[in-house]
Amino acid sequence: MLPLLRAGRDAMVINVSSQLGSMALAQTMGADTVYNVSKAALNMLSLKTATAVRDDGIGVVMIHPGWVRTDMGGPSAALTVDESANAIVDTIESLSIEDSGRFIRWDGTDHPW
Numbered sequence: 001m002l003p004l005l006r007a008g009r010d011a012m013v014i015n016v017s018s019q020l021g022s023m024a025l026a027q028t029m030g031a032d033t034v035y036n037v038s039k040a041a042l043n044m045l046s047l048k049t050a051t052a053v054r055d056d057g058i059g060v061v062m063i064h065p066g067w068v069r070t071d072m073g074g075p076s077a078a079l080t081v082d083e084s085a086n087a088i089v090d091t092i093e094s095l096s097i098e099d100s101g102r103f104i105r106w107d108g109t110d111h112p113w
């Protein structure tokens, strides 16, 4: 993908992470250890990638989409798919290379590591 990203303008990689990958929340949330570990690993991979491609002008950002009413999130989740997706699109459109390496929520606010 790198040649395509390098050829792009304001290229930005968005990795869909989760609050369950947060060390800060790990002692209070999430019963599925493997899932939590996979998202923590994704965050580390994203940070390392952000550093590696920054000089190419490519950004990498991790987004927690919220607790969303999908198959995975279930019917009790706080956000509809439309609410989460619309907010994520707005947030992505506001990002620049200066945001590379951030772990953020659907609404663009910083998520604790």
Ligand SMILES: NC(=O)c1ccc[n+]([C@@H]2O[C@H](COP(=O)([O-])OP(=O)(O)OC[C@H]3O[C@@H](n4cnc5c(N)ncnc54)[C@H](OP(=O)(O)O)[C@@H]3O)[C@@H](O)[C@H]2O)c1
Residues within 6 Å of the ligand: 016, 017, 018, 019, 064, 065, 066, 067, 068, 069, 070, 071, 072, 073, 074, 077
């Ligand atoms: N929902 C939430 O509250 C929530 C919270 C935090 C983070 N997330 C993250 O948001 C992302 C989307 O989650 P979701 O809530 O939309 O989950 P979902 O409703 O369970 O949908 C998961 C999607 O991934 C596809 N998929 C699963 N395994 C795959 C594989 N091996 N290869 C290709 N596609 C595969 C499924 O395809 P099929 O339909 O064909 O099986 C499905 O379209 C995930 O990364 C999840 O970790 C979700």
